[in-house]
Amino acid sequence: MQHERQWHDVVVECQERVQRIRAVLTSGGTLxxxxQADREAVILAMRNWILGRAKRFPELDEDGVGEVLLKTIQQLDRDLRSPGFGSMERKFGAYISTTVNRIVYEIRRNLQEQRTLSASESLDAQVGEDGLARHELIEDVTPERLADEYREEQLHGRLYAAIAQLPPHDREVITLRLQGVPGVEIARRMNLSPVNITRIYNRVVERLRRILTVEEY
Structure with a gap:
């Protein structure tokens, strides 16, 4: 609970700085x-959380984790200047969570594609005295597994894209629930009753299910 309170305090502090930054940059002002000090403070405050989130995925090595941080900062810089991202001033926690989740997904997908390509090249390599390709010497069991992994990655990508299109209020609820934050704690943060949070969550889940079902067909 102490960690959650600290996260909430950090988000509130960042929102205040984001409001000041956007008030200047979206009106044509200069840095x-x-x-600039506000921008650096926001990045510093979010840095440990972003790195911790990225390190939860074992396939991301040190370079991959660093790439998540870099791409998040680059996206943050673009969105701070964009008039269309006013919601980040009020729901910065949901904004940063959705952004990091999307970037992590994209990097993991790229890594999977690279591994698939490397595996394909390795299977085509000639081995042994007969000069047979490796895929001719081993049982071909990888396509089904790769297809399953591909479908899972595609589903995650569509899910994060659909979440990004939700209203800020709904997006914050679903993002926090996906992070494992209990409904009671979400209700406390958002000054709503647990019953209302449950209703919002169920409504959002049903909406996402419809979106994903339509996209599938």
Missing amino acids: TPEI
Whole structure:
């Protein structure tokens, strides 16, 4: 619970800084030393959480984790200047969670594609005195597994894309639940009753199910 309170405090602090930054940048202002200090403070405050989130995926090595942080900072810089991202001023926790989840998914997908390509090249390599390709010497059991992994990655990608299109209120609820935050704690953070949080969550889940079902066909 202490960790969750600390996360909440960090988000509130970042939202205040984000509001100041966007008030300047979205109105044509320049990056003054004060605004630059706010930007650096936001990045520093979020850095440990972003790195911790990325390290939860064992396939991401040190370079992969660093790439998640870099791409998140780059996306943050773009969105801070965009008039269309006003919701990040009010729901910065949901914004940063959705952004990091999407970036992690994209990097993991790229790694999977690279591994698939490397495996294909390795299977075509000639081995032994007969000069047979490796795939001719072993049982071909990988296509089904790769197909299952591909379908799972595709589903995750569509899910995060659908979440990003939700209203800020709904997006925050579903993002926090996906992070494992209990409904009671979400209700406390958002000043709503647990019953209302449950209703919002069920409504969002049903909406996402319809979106994903339509996209599938």
